[in-house]
Amino acid sequence: MFKFLFKRLLVLVPVFFGVTLVAFGFIRALPGDPVEVLAGERGVSPERHAELMAKLGLDQPLWQQYLSYVGDVLQGDLGTSLITNRPVAEEFFELFPATAELAICAILFAVILGIPAGIIAAVKRGTWIDQGIMSISLAGYSMPIFWWGLLLIILFSNTLNLTPVSGRLSFLFEVEPVTGFMLIDSLLSDEKGAFKSALHHLVLPAIVLGTIPLAVIARQTRSAMLEVLSEDYVRTAKAKGLSPLRVIAIHALRNAMITVITVIGLQVAVLLGGAILTETIFGWPGIGKWIIFSVFSRDYFAVQGGLLLIAGCVMVVNLTVDLLYGLINPRILH
Amino acid sequence: MALLEITNLTVEFATAHGSLKAVDQVSLSLDAGDIVAIVGESGSGKSVAMLALMGLLPWTATITAAQMSFDGKDLLTMNAKQRRAIIGKDISMIFQEPMTSLNPCFSVEYQISEVLAQHFGGSRGSHKNKVIELLEKVGIPAPETRLKAYPHQLSGGMSQRVMIAMMIACEPKLLIADEPTTALDVTIQAQILELLVELQQANGMALVLITHDMAVVAETADRVVVQYAGQQVEQRPVTELFNNPRHPYTQALLSALPEYAKGKTLNAIPGVVPGQLDRPVGCLFSPRCEHAKDLCHSQPAPRSEGVLCHYPLPINTTAVIQTEAVS
Amino acid sequence: MTPSTTTTSFSVRSQQWREFWFYFSVNKTAVAGLVFLIGVVLMAILADVISPHSPTEQYREFAEIPPAWMEGGQMRFFLGTDYAGRDMLSRIIHGARLSLIAGCIVVLMSASIGVLLGLVAGFRGGWVETIIMRIMDTIMAVPGLLMALVLVAVLGPGLLNAMVAIAITYTPSFVRLTRASTMTELNKDYVTASKVAGAGPMRLMFISILPNCMAPLIVQGTLSFSTAILDTAALGFLGMGAQAPLPEWGTLIAENRDLMLSAPWTVTFPGIAILLAVLAINLMGDGLRDALDPKLKRS
Numbered sequence: 001m002f003k004f005l006f007k008r009l010l011v012l013v014p015v016f017f018g019v020t021l022v023a024f025g026f027i028r029a030l031p032g033d034p035v036e037v038l039a040g041e042r043g044v045s046p047e048r049h050a051e052l053m054a055k056l057g058l059d060q061p062l063w064q065q066y067l068s069y070v071g072d073v074l075q076g077d078l079g080t081s082l083i084t085n086r087p088v089a090e091e092f093f094e095l096f097p098a099t100a101e102l103a104i105c106a107i108l109f110a111v112i113l114g115i116p117a118g119i120i121a122a123v124k125r126g127t128w129i130d131q132g133i134m135s136i137s138l139a140g141y142s143m144p145i146f147w148w149g150l151l152l153i154i155l156f157s158n159t160l161n162l163t164p165v166s167g168r169l170s171f172l173f174e175v176e177p178v179t180g181f182m183l184i185d186s187l188l189s190d191e192k193g194a195f196k197s198a199l200h201h202l203v204l205p206a207i208v209l210g211t212i213p214l215a216v217i218a219r220q221t222r223s224a225m226l227e228v229l230s231e232d233y234v235r236t237a238k239a240k241g242l243s244p245l246r247v248i249a250i251h252a253l254r255n256a257m258i259t260v261i262t263v264i265g266l267q268v269a270v271l272l273g274g275a276i277l278t279e280t281i282f283g284w285p286g287i288g289k290w291i292i293f294s295v296f297s298r299d300y301f302a303v304q305g306g307l308l309l310i311a312g313c314v315m316v317v318n319l320t321v322d323l324l325y326g327l328i329n330p331r332i333l334h
Numbered sequence: 335m336a337l338l339e340i341t342n343l344t345v346e347f348a349t350a351h352g353s354l355k356a357v358d359q360v361s362l363s364l365d366a367g368d369i370v371a372i373v374g375e376s377g378s379g380k381s382v383a384m385l386a387l388m389g390l391l392p393w394t395a396t397i398t399a400a401q402m403s404f405d406g407k408d409l410l411t412m413n414a415k416q417r418r419a420i421i422g423k424d425i426s427m428i429f430q431e432p433m434t435s436l437n438p439c440f441s442v443e444y445q446i447s448e449v450l451a452q453h454f455g456g457s458r459g460s461h462k463n464k465v466i467e468l469l470e471k472v473g474i475p476a477p478e479t480r481l482k483a484y485p486h487q488l489s490g491g492m493s494q495r496v497m498i499a500m501m502i503a504c505e506p507k508l509l510i511a512d513e514p515t516t517a518l519d520v521t522i523q524a525q526i527l528e529l530l531v532e533l534q535q536a537n538g539m540a541l542v543l544i545t546h547d548m549a550v551v552a553e554t555a556d557r558v559v560v561q562y563a564g565q566q567v568e569q570r571p572v573t574e575l576f577n578n579p580r581h582p583y584t585q586a587l588l589s590a591l592p593e594y595a596k597g598k599t600l601n602a603i604p605g606v607v608p609g610q611l612d613r614p615v616g617c618l619f620s621p622r623c624e625h626a627k628d629l630c631h632s633q634p635a636p637r638s639e640g641v642l643c644h645y646p647l648p649i650n651t652t653a654v655i656q657t658e659a660v661s
Numbered sequence: 662m663t664p665s666t667t668t669t670s671f672s673v674r675s676q677q678w679r680e681f682w683f684y685f686s687v688n689k690t691a692v693a694g695l696v697f698l699i700g701v702v703l704m705a706i707l708a709d710v711i712s713p714h715s716p717t718e719q720y721r722e723f724a725e726i727p728p729a730w731m732e733g734g735q736m737r738f739f740l741g742t743d744y745a746g747r748d749m750l751s752r753i754i755h756g757a758r759l760s761l762i763a764g765c766i767v768v769l770m771s772a773s774i775g776v777l778l779g780l781v782a783g784f785r786g787g788w789v790e791t792i793i794m795r796i797m798d799t800i801m802a803v804p805g806l807l808m809a810l811v812l813v814a815v816l817g818p819g820l821l822n823a824m825v826a827i828a829i830t831y832t833p834s835f836v837r838l839t840r841a842s843t844m845t846e847l848n849k850d851y852v853t854a855s856k857v858a859g860a861g862p863m864r865l866m867f868i869s870i871l872p873n874c875m876a877p878l879i880v881q882g883t884l885s886f887s888t889a890i891l892d893t894a895a896l897g898f899l900g901m902g903a904q905a906p907l908p909e910w911g912t913l914i915a916e917n918r919d920l921m922l923s924a925p926w927t928v929t930f931p932g933i934a935i936l937l938a939v940l941a942i943n944l945m946g947d948g949l950r951d952a953l954d955p956k957l958k959r960s
Contacts, residue, residue, distance in 0.1 A: 018799030142939040147932030233437040240449045241422035273804030
């Protein structure tokens with residue numbers, strides 16, 4: 001089991017360096033002189049140019065620059081934002097809980113609806129229930145999610161006036177950011193109705209972000225279940241006289257989950273990308289919105305750092321999924 | 335009253351190419367303590383008939399029978415819940431591939447105690463001692479150490495023993511063994527068969543042994559049912575069958591045994607078992623039968639003198655085959 | 662699949678086609694998807710002929726007109742007009758071209774590079790394989806859209822750059838798929854037979870092994886095609902893809918976003934176009950997968 005994890009970790013090391021290379025190369029790849037690019041339209045005088053080159057270490061050979069960059073990264077220094085002048089890492093982790101909260105709610109939505117849907121579709125294979133569930137999930141991942149978000153806003157926020165349009169909390173409330181998770185913080189605060197408001201604000205973005213994972217999880221659960229249901233050990237379980245519920249929910253599902261867990265994990269990585277669109281549409285103050293803003297405002301250090309950190313998150317999630325996989329697959333655990 | 339009474343069982347599968355008759359008018363009557371072997375090539379429908387009995391066939395199967403009853407209960411009219419009360423408890427079945435027939439995610443103890451808890455109530459943990467007793471019974475050494483083992487940690491022979499333990503846990507009146515040794519090493523085969531016979535004698539349960547191996551039949555069975563292409567061609571007590579086969583197919587099967595090979599060639603039966611699309615008009619065995627006459631090719635075989643043949647082989651002719659294997 | 666050493670005869674190939682078509686055509690929705698896709702392709706090809714107006718012509722007096730069936734709408738502008746008075750229907754029809762071309766180019770680029778790298782990785786093994794796979798892992802460590810964004814930031818906004826960026830993010834899937842198939846096929850007897858007969862690596866890779874990996878590649882290609890349309894639209898929506906006034910469907914939504922609440926048809930219809938096109942391709946892809954996967958063939 002630990003050998004398994006260790007091997008996984010070993011693979012991550014070159015990937016980590018690869019990503020630092022991408023992040024590092026990103027700024028160097030920008031057309032034009034890096035200093036001028038960073039300075040933007042203001043332009044720099046020749047002396048200032050030389051000064052900045054030295055300060056940013058840009059006069060050193062590339063490989064040396066890369067090494068010092070990696071050294072900085074390993075110490076936690078991911079550069080300073082050109083716009084806000086704050087350390088990129090600090091900005092990132094301040095905004096991270098918002099995205100995390102959204103992502104967690106989206107995945108919960110996807111899993112709680114998706115897995116049962118997939119099981120039902122598999123058990124009722126070929127019937128209209130199966131076809132209905134599969135059609136809906138197919139539509140689910142054929143949609144552009146930014147459009148889906150806009151559509152839901154038009155429908156629920158505008159026409160029906162059910163949900164708010166943007167943000168995490170109604171401006172009427174003042175909540176102390178203790179954990180960064182609005183649901184928790186609003187419960188901790190004294191403000192009555194803050195929790196409800198926070199929940200209200202979460203509903204649409206979570207649904208929009210979770211739609212594609214929902215569709216994928218439903219389909220994958222169905223195909224995993226179908227495969228498992230035709231296995232010999234399911235026949236044995238039936239031959240023991242066990243109830244159909246037990247056969248499906250325990251004997252079949254347990255084996256199907258092995259594949260589905262991996263799928264769920266992969267979807268979390270996809271979510272971090274989808275968050276960019278969702279946060280933009282709903283004005284959700286998380287990492288997605290921040291990195292788009294950084295790209296557009298040419299805050300290159302923020303983009304560089306953000307890229308590295310987001311990739312880092314993805315790698316951590318994937319490693320966790322591998323760990324979970326090792327725990328539930330008895331061939332690896334024993 | 336017989337323990338198991340099956341009369342004219344027919345199983346048809348709905349396929350893309352039409353209806354496939356996997357089992358055609360098969361009858362079987364069993365008393366407590368009987369050992370019956372069902373023999374035939376692949377495609378003879380031997381497993382399907384027993385799976386129909388257990389209710390383990392997919393929804394594409396249509397099961398019809400004049401009678402199918404076990405221990406006085408009518409299996410045709412019973413609902414699923416009533417059937418589940420009998421399956422695993424009074425009738426059990428063990429399968430051909432033990433390595434894939436055990437759930438890879440659960441331990442040996444879990445899977446055996448589960449069937450006990452299902453039929454006798456109580457939590458799984460309360461049956462722990464019984465599980466150890468069962469594992470001992472099936473010949474697994476140091477059973478306490480095997481409780482937490484997972485199927486992928488077991489060998490083929492060990493897996494089959496666990497399967498057997500699981501399926502005799504509730505002391506069934508009838509155990510169906512579907513080619514239990516086919517997937518195992520030759521040395522293990524003998525051990526497993528011995529185990530089955532031992533258990534049968536100890537518990538007084540009826541045993542149906544499905545196999546394609548005539549030697550196994552000779553070793554273990556009291557009575558033999560020979561099946562071909564879904565039809566029951568002959569059913570006789572074992573010694574009679576081996577000494578005096580009356581259906582040409584049975585005779586061909588016996589003479590195909592390596593013991594009767596002439597010189598270096600085996601007496602293989604020419605041709606193949608008919609599939610769904612090439613069923614002959616007339617007797618199903620006629621294309622491959624060396625005694626076939628015109629009537630055989632044009633008319634389906636009737637059941638005369640207990641044998642499904644137009645011209646059953648005569649009793650006590652020069653075609654008698656002595657079998658040293660039996661005794 | 663037929664184990665082939667050189668070329669298979671025409672009759673065997675045509676029989677494979679007929680068998681494939683039999684399994685594919687049983688799936689009604691897949692055929693519907695194919696038909697719809699052909700319709701979209703025709704629409705794109707004949708865009709100039711069938712669209713009622715030019716996609717760029719602005720009818721200033723008719724800005725933000727609702728669709729024909731709503732109050733205030735006209736048959737002349739069947740799906741309404743956008744903020745600049747351009748006919749939505751015409752812009753959407755012309756947008757089909759951009760989406761389809763984007764999809765094709767992305768798949769062609771990522772598939773050709775990906776398959777090549779996958780073949781080499783699977784075939785060569787050793788440190789070549791390790792390097793290729795680590796590079797692919799690195800690309801996959803960054804979420805696709807983000808990677809494409811960063812690449813476009815480097816290359817500059819625009820449809821072509823967006824296509825290149827997206828193609829790069831799709832390459833790892835093809836590499837992995839091809840490598841896995843190659844490794845499976847390498848163990849098979851027909852490859853050993855070819856090697857013994859003296860076939861060189863190029864011949865082995867492209868003539869012996871590749872045809873037998875086609876099934877999963879075709880399915881992946883279809884999936885990538887539909888995802889490419891979505892990602893191109895996403896980049897267009899974010900302003901990093903096709904730039905206005907190109908009528909790319911995502912860009913259409915972006916440029917009318919301010920009118921979202923007052924003139925919702927301007928953002929609804931381009932999205933429906935994307936949905937229908939992607940849905941059709943996915944339905945077809947599902948049918949392809951079922952028809953090509955021997956394990957799923959029902960008796």
